[in-house]
Amino acid sequence: MKKKEAVCRLLLFFVIVCLLTGCWDRQEIEDKAYVIGLGLDRSKDEGKIKVTMLLANPEVGSMQGGGGSTEKPREIVSFDANDFIAAKATGNSVISRDISYELLKIIVVSEEYAKDKEFIRKFYDILKDKDIRLDCHLAISKEKASEYFINNQPKMETRPHKYFQFMINHGIENGFIPDSTLFRFFKTLERGTDFFLAMYTTAAMEKNPQIKSEDEYMAGQLDATGELDATQFIGSAVFRNGMMIDKLTGQETRNINILDDSTNIHDILVDIPDPFSDDQLQFAARVMKTESNKVEMDLKGQRPKIFITIPLKIEIISNPSMVNYTEKKNQQIVKKQIAAHIKTLNEKLLKKTQTKFKGVPYPLSMYARKYFGTIQEYKKFNWGKSYQKADIHVKVDVEIVDYGKRIKKPRTVGA
Amino acid sequence: MKKKVLKPLFKKLNAEPQFSEESNTQDIELKKQDISSNYDQNLATFKSIFSIPKNIDIKVREFIIGSLDRRAFIIFISTMVDAQSIQEGIMEKLIGNDQPSGKIQNITSSPSERTATNIGEITEFITGGVTALFVDGDTQCYLFETTKITGRSIEKSDNEVIVKGAKEAFNEKVIDNIALIRKKIRNENLIVEAKVISKRSRNDVFLVYEKDLVNDELLQTIKDKIASIQTDRILDLSILEQYLEERPRSLFPSILYTERPDRATSFIEEGHIVLLMTNSPSCLVLPATFWSMFHSPEDHYLRTPYGNFIRFLRFQALFVAMFASPLYIAITNYHVGMIPPDLLMAIAGTRERVPFPSTVEILMMEIAFELIREAGLRVPTPIGPTIGIVGALILGQAAVQANIISPIVIIVIALSGLSSFIISDVSMNFAIRITRFLFIFVAAFMGIYGAIALFVPGLFYLVSLKSFGIPYFAPMTPHFISSKDLIIRHVPMKERFRPGYLNPKDTVKQRKG
């Protein structure tokens, strides 16, 4: 048994030695600098990119009683680097703590860089860093990303991650911006048959904003004044094979979100032209999409035919023409109007995608798959080409849930 | 060759220490003999054995038995006997007896009577509180049970507190303890066997079991184990527990130690064996599995939904007590991405001013908590609450204000400390607290990977523990027939079988229908 004891003791020494050196991955939580937002711009140097980092200050807003801290809630750093993984190391010459991408929530790419062919090659590096999670969002900014972060100064959210979290979530729920996570970006890229929509945002307002209909804005066009932060998140950028080709307005984005079953939009408030008024009044309605669309395709023959049926539940909220909705006749008119309006909008949009973009910005090709037996047949069909020739019909199944409260006309005084 | 050289070398190094002792052979020889029929000789022998009159509480009462007209003396230890019963049952009857003939058995009216002849045996009985009667000319000595030991009365259980159910606890008098068990199981097959262990103090152990339920092999194993103890004294049941265990150095207990009679009786009814001892306000239940230590009688006394709720709570408490601090260390040091961002910012913000790394923080607080806990147990009652408040104030508020520790560490430590109180078994409690420290070290070394790398071998170790031949996690694994009362407790109507790993003679508790 002496031998056994000796061996045991040796092993123990060995283990202790390991413990002395060990803990290789250990890092104290306050030792890190957390990057909330990352900005990518084209750099003046060939082959490099300009990386902007938005860092959060954990002390601000964390202690209940208020730490009495006079530090700023965030820190923004911009510099040139080869790629944003090496940027972590370079950044440490400016930033005191160890940069970590664990809390990265949003990656903002400037429009000019997104239109660059080189963009996708650099962007693929994102998958290599294990810290960056695939549910991080991708946004395109009109101006340079470095300026975007500096101009973005939310007045009510002192902690930057909260601001982006709220803005993005609510924007997606409203349907104004697409759910553009890295996960979907790479999935669409690998699939290769559809286009990808990324959120569009800006912190600089347009010089002379026009007043358009409720949703036909793109980011920066909404004339919002007052004591607020100028950042806006509306509309989307269309990506083909990793390169940005065009933009869509908020309304078009919302239509795509309705067509796309894989987004989770909650109820949307829309404006629909009132059929009962003569002077272009619009009434507000709440659109709820609770079931998935039905897509049927007839893919044989020269021109493939696609039939999309969208089931929508509508709740009429406002009633500017003071119509009495208890009459069946009025109900029918309104129903037809809504269906026709949405149908026209969608068909117009899809036509635009067929001709201008030459591709569909949401995974419509998935519906086509079930008509083929094997992958080879599917490849022969070549969705990309066939879509441009396709004949698309959109039908809207409207079910009006509620007509709104006020039905009677108000009395006029002195009548 | 090597062995021949090494063995004597080791023997020399590990030799038993030799002491110069006085020889006791004379006394031992004396005790091997029988008593004589000579009155004076007996008197002298016993006076010398007991060192009378130096020993003031050993009394010798000489008298003449009226009817038989012979000299007799009784010898007893006054502090251990019931003087009343001696007087009524023995003295009065003997002295005041008129009938000329008759055996001593028929004269005395003491409820229990026995005879013995060996001096050593008689001495043992006298030290146990038995009164010995020596009659001139009689080679036998008459022994009467007159033991009356003073001690606490039956009180509420202090350590195993339950809300619903009987609140009695064992006390130091073994008579009371046996009575408590007997009144719950009124069966003639309930056997209380006595065995004397230890040579100098002659402590006796009582085995309580039901003859027609318990497995004979198991019983024999336990009896052999008890008989093999060669020591001078075993003062308390807890020390006996350590002698009996197969792995006394293991962290986890393999014998159940409880102070509640209702627990003891429920185990007897399943086929276990219970050990009692004088001066121990508790009993040992063998064999014991992990489940016997983990379940509490309250699970069964409460209605099924409530009992299961309490049980889940206890499971949660087990995990929280063992893993809360190690998880905190592992997650904040190695897996930071797991924390929701708001919480992460909060933790990072408060930790900025703390000078110590989080492992050191947790260790400090854990040790402080253990100190408070032990101190709280022994604090005199008048100032108890004050100390509690001071402790909470000092260690909690002030430490955070002074930036020695961050507030979330206090929450983690408080949670884990409080949860460990839910496990009522004393040994298991310590086991969990100590393993928590082990886990803290491993989590600091390798994060979650380290914790799992300790947990799985820990599971292997636990599974290989055996308590008198029964695996520690039986009947869950290896699988045996049982009442299926492991994680979820069913309605009593469904608990039909006794645990199969005990091999009881009657496995069915309830017949169907």
Add this chain to the structure above:
Amino acid sequence: MKQQPGKIGIREYLSIAILMVGSKVTEDTPTALFQKAQNAAWMIPIITAAFTFIPLFLLIKTMSLYQNKNLFSVIQKLLGKYLGFFVCLLIFIINVFSISFDSRTYTTIIRTFYFNRTPIVIIYAILMGVCAYGAKKGIQHIGSVAYLIIYYAVLLLYLAFVLCTQDSSIQSLFPIWGPGKLELLKQSSLNLSLFSEFFLFALIIPSIASYKDFRKGTWIALVYISIQLSVGIIIFICLFDASLKGIGYPFHTAIRFISIGTFFPNIEILFFVIWLMAALIRFTAFLYINALMFGQLFKIKNFEFLIPALATIYLLIGSIPESPYDLSLQLKPILRSVIGPTFLVVSITLWLVALLKGEFKHEKKRGSM
């Protein structure tokens, strides 16, 4: 109801089987299957299970002749001393490489996803150390521990799958036949190594309480595992679509991505815990079976003491490939293509030899006498 010492019941056997083979869905096997069969890869486990049915059935039939002997004794008895020894040695060496490569894969997963800077030797050493300790305890304890955690492991696995459905689209499964039915069949037959562990289970027959338990357990395990593998692959295909080709370890990528609501964005640690426990049990069982093989080959009775030494050898072999790409792209496919046919051939050969030698007739005679 006395339990024989050292034997495991059907519950423990099933738990070991499910943990050993079922955890294949959590490493790089789905990607490997996806490479050729693409979005019909989920059919492969089911078809392969059907293919494995016949050799397995034959093997069980052969083993039923010698009810208390394990696979190696039977091989040596049927095929003679020298040929039997050679075949057993071949199986042993294949398994050595299998364990080394698999453990290296798991170590790589842990290193890539969770512990970036730790040297791989340390992770490997801890893995092997824990498994060696467990294996030394014997098959009964391995079975007990497996039974203790099986319920939670399976439950959490399915929880992960359910959470993945939030972001998946079932249309990714179409076109249904993927690269074509013929290609599918070809791939299935090439991937027989998916179920090769079932042949290893024949080695622990003596430790199982009754032969009927072994038979029942094996069939239940086969059916259940093929379903679990298929469901897992379906979930991954629906979640990742065409990008599954490039993702080396889909399970871990998936658990980094899924979330429960918005308040618990990253719950990967929960699944990491259970995955790690399943992995430890898997290698513990493997180590034990391999040591058993070694003991049988060279007639060593107390083979448990060999386990630490053998574990070190696996560690050294597993450290040979320098990068994980070598491993999954070159070495593992070679191994896979060797294992499958080997076991197929061995089991059919055994049955044929037993048939030819008239063992079955002997069995009938014995039975009728």
